[in-house]
Amino acid sequence: MRSNVLVTGGGGRLGRALSQAGGPGVFGLSSRELDITDAAAVRSALDRLRPDVVINAAALSRVQDSDTAPERARAVNAEAPGDIARVCAALGLPLIHISTDYVFGAETRRPWRESDPVSPVNNYGRLKAEGERNVVSACDRACIARVAWLFGDGEDFVAGLLRSDAETVMVADDQVGSPTPIVPLAERLLALADRMSAGESVPKVLHLAGSPPVSRADWVAAAFEALQGAGKTTPRLVRVPMAAFGGSVRRPHYSALDCSLAAEFFGGEIDWRIAAARPETFAEPVLPA
């Protein structure tokens, strides 16, 4: 079965990946086509289009925007998800709301489970956590899908390093997380949508990210190694602490997600190493060999 899925934030990275993975059954609405902070517009779009499932992939995703534009960030990342959930509840539609590993940030040495209390260390994480609560309290048929460190669409962190043309790149070795290849993620989100639209009961919160946990520097090193294996020249990687980048936004040192519930649900985990080992995953290895 393939359900009709409406994706808000359809012009974004994940929104586009969902459209590519799902073909004609996925209907993405860009921010210009549907502003999720306009609750009346959300109601009228969902009422008119009557999809089988809604995926909210709209967000102010630049972490620093939650500090520099806090009102806008609150409206998009915290309040609008609650409004979408209320409309979905009223129309009887299942909702998948996309959230983040950055709802966590307390000291830990084991991957975060769905049952762990949130512990954000920056405004982006705090507002995303508020958005999650608003969704859960408004809609019984909602699933919060926490994703992390998306890659494989040419716009990710590694592709950005390669595009910079730098001979040397500095990468944080004291930040551990769950890099997530965007194509298998999109496929799983659509499979989840199908199961929700078929009336299956699903977890309220699902960690849908890559395994195993890895530091940012080791993740980049693995990607560079694959590119070198394919004959590409990659920048020299210098390991530094996160603090080397300065900036006012604090980021978690450890936000890796325990994805065993999703692995059970889907019959296997997403191993980020498989995607990272394919040189074509990082679209632009631009340095000449």
Ligand SMILES: NC(=O)C1=CN([C@@H]2O[C@H](COP(=O)(O)OP(=O)(O)OC[C@H]3O[C@@H](n4cnc5c(N)ncnc54)[C@H](OP(=O)(O)O)[C@@H]3O)[C@@H](O)[C@H]2O)C=CC1
């Ligand atoms: N990228 C990552 O590594 C991670 C992402 N996430 C989460 O995944 C989700 C998708 O992120 P991603 O695709 O990477 O982010 P993008 O920034 O690429 O996409 C988000 C989209 O939301 C749109 N948007 C912003 N404001 C509104 C609004 N008021 N109404 C409708 N649409 C709006 C943006 O449109 P426009 O550009 O026109 O403003 C943009 O196209 C988000 O919830 C994010 O928090 C979580 C963890 C990691």
Ligand SMILES: Cc1cn([C@H]2C[C@H](O)[C@@H](COP(=O)(O)OP(=O)(O)O[C@H]3O[C@@H](C)C(=O)[C@@H](O)[C@H]3O)O2)c(=O)[nH]c1=O
């Ligand atoms: C510029 C730069 C940053 N860094 C480090 C500093 C910091 O820890 C981190 C910032 O990288 P990014 O901007 O890609 O990461 P960030 O904005 O922190 O990315 C986040 O996006 C949002 C949407 C999420 O929800 C998170 O899961 C996460 O993926 O990378 C380097 O290691 N090398 C560099 O050259």
